[in-house]
Amino acid sequence: MKIAIVQISPFLGDIKKNFELHLEYTEKAKKKKADLVIFPELSLTGYTLKDIVEEVALIPEKDRYFKELKTLSREISIIFGFVEEKENGLFFNSAAFLSKGKVIHIHRKVFLPTYGMFEEGKFFAQGKNFKTFDTPFGKTGMMICRDFLSYGACYLLFAGDSEIIIIISAAPGRGVTGKEAYETSRMWELMGEAISRFSTAFVIYCNRVGFEDGKAFAGGSYIYNPWGKLSAKASYLDKDFLFQEIDLDEIRRARKRWSFKRDDKPEIILEALKRIVREYED
C-alpha cells in the first residue's frame, strides 16, 4: 500500500483556495500511484477559525467541493478535514475518508481541546464515537489531533479491531528544550511509537505546518509500523509531501510475534470501567 501524507499550510477561512490545494496534491499523489492521500485536520478551512466556523461549514451530502472530492476518490482514497454541519446549527471538527467514489466514514472529533491557547469547545460540537470501519486496505480507525492523546480512545480503536490508525492533526508546537524541535513534537512521536507497538497496528499521523495568529504548527508527520518502528517522517515546520509504501502483511507478522491483540480482555475492561464510573462520588 502506498501512502501520501500531505503536510501543508491551509489558507485560513478560504475553502476555495484550500480545495485547489487538495486537487493539486491529490493529483501529485495519483501520479506517484499512491492508494491513499491524507490531508491534515481542518485542511479545507484552516484551524484558528473561531467565529468563522459557521461560514465554512459543509453538509457533505449537499456540498459541491465534497462531491468533487468524492468523484476524485474513485481513483485514489482521500482523507481530509473539514467543518461539518451535521445537524442544523451544530458544527463538528470532522475527518472524512473517501474511497471508490463514496464517503466510507466520517469521524467527528471527540476531544476538543479547550484550555490555554485552545478554544475548540467554544466553537465546535463534540463527536461521540471512535469507530473502526472497513476500507480497501483493512480495518481502519480515524482520530483528530487531541483524540490521539487519549489512550482510552486509542484502546477503543484497538478493541474495535483497527489495524490502521490514522490521525489528522493541526498541532501547534510549544516548549523549547535546546533541541532542534518543539518539545511537543516528541510527545506525538512517543504516542505514535507506543500505540503502534502495543496495538500491533500501523499509526499514520498527518500534521500541518504554517502559522496562524502566531501559533506555529509543528509538522513532523510520520508512519510507525506495527512493531513500533518509525517507517517515515516528514520535516518539522516545513511543508512536505511524505510518500511511503507500507507492507500490510507486517500487521499479521507483528501479531503472530506479539499477542497483545489475541490476549486483550475488553469484557473485563468494560466491567471494570462501569464499576469505576458507577462509583464516582457526587
Place this chain on the structure above:
Amino acid sequence: MKINGPFVEKVLTTFIKEELAKFNYKKAILGLSGGLDSSVCSYLAVKALGSKNVIALIMPYKNTFHEDATDAQEIAARLKIQWKIVDISLMVDAYFSKYPTQNKIIIGNKMARERMSILYDFSARKKALILGSSNKTELLLGYGTIHGDMACAINPLGDLYKTQIRQLGQHLGLPKKILKKQPTAGLWAGQTDEGELGLTYAEADKILYMLVDQRSSKKEVIKSGFKKEKIDKIISLIKNSEFKRKMPPIPKISARTIGLDFLYPYDWDK
C-alpha cells in the same frame, strides 16, 4: 531556558516571511536603537526577507545616546539594509517647550511615542510592515511604553526572554559589542533596565520562567533560592502591566461585543 539557535531562527524567520506574505507586504521596517533586541530583529528580518527588503529607522534625540546611534548605523551597514536617521529632537523639544516637565518618565514616554508615530508614518510611505522588538521579559514586566515602543504589526521576539535573545544573538553572529551591551529602555541617559528594576535580567528571567512558563508557585520559587521581595516585585510588575498587553475593555451592551463574543483570528482570511 536554553534555546536551540538554528531552530528558533527558523521559527522566527518563517513567521516573518509568512506574516508579510499574508498581509501582502514585501518589506519590513523597524526602529533600530543599536541595542540587542532591535539588532537581533534586524538580523532575523534580513534572513527572512533579504537586505533590500528591510528598512531601519534610527531615531536619536540630540546626542543622548550617541554611541547607540553609531552602533545602529554600523549594524545597518553590516546588514546592507536601507537606513535613515530621523532626529526627533525638533518635535520633542517643540512639545515640551509648550508643556514643560521635569518628569523623566513622561519625557521618555513622549519620545517613545514620537518614534512610534514616525515609524507608522514611514510604514505607510514605504509600504513596509512594522516589526516590533519587545522581548518577553519587558512585556511581562510592563517595561515598555504603551503605544510607544510596544506598538508594532508583528512582534517576532515577544516569546523570548532577554537572556534567550542574547543566546539567539550569539547564534546569529551579532558583534560582541552589541551582545555585551547593558540593556536600556533609552528613556534617559545613564538609565539601565537592571538599575531601574533593581534586578538583573538573569534573575528576572529565571523567576519569570518559573512563574510563567513552569507555573511554579511563589513558594517554589523562594525554595529555589530567590528572595521573597524580588519575587513579589516581579509579581506586582506583571499584575500592574496587564493593561499594556490587552485591548481596552468595552462595556457590554449588545448581544455580540468586540473582544468578548465577536471572535475572529488575527490572520482572518489570510
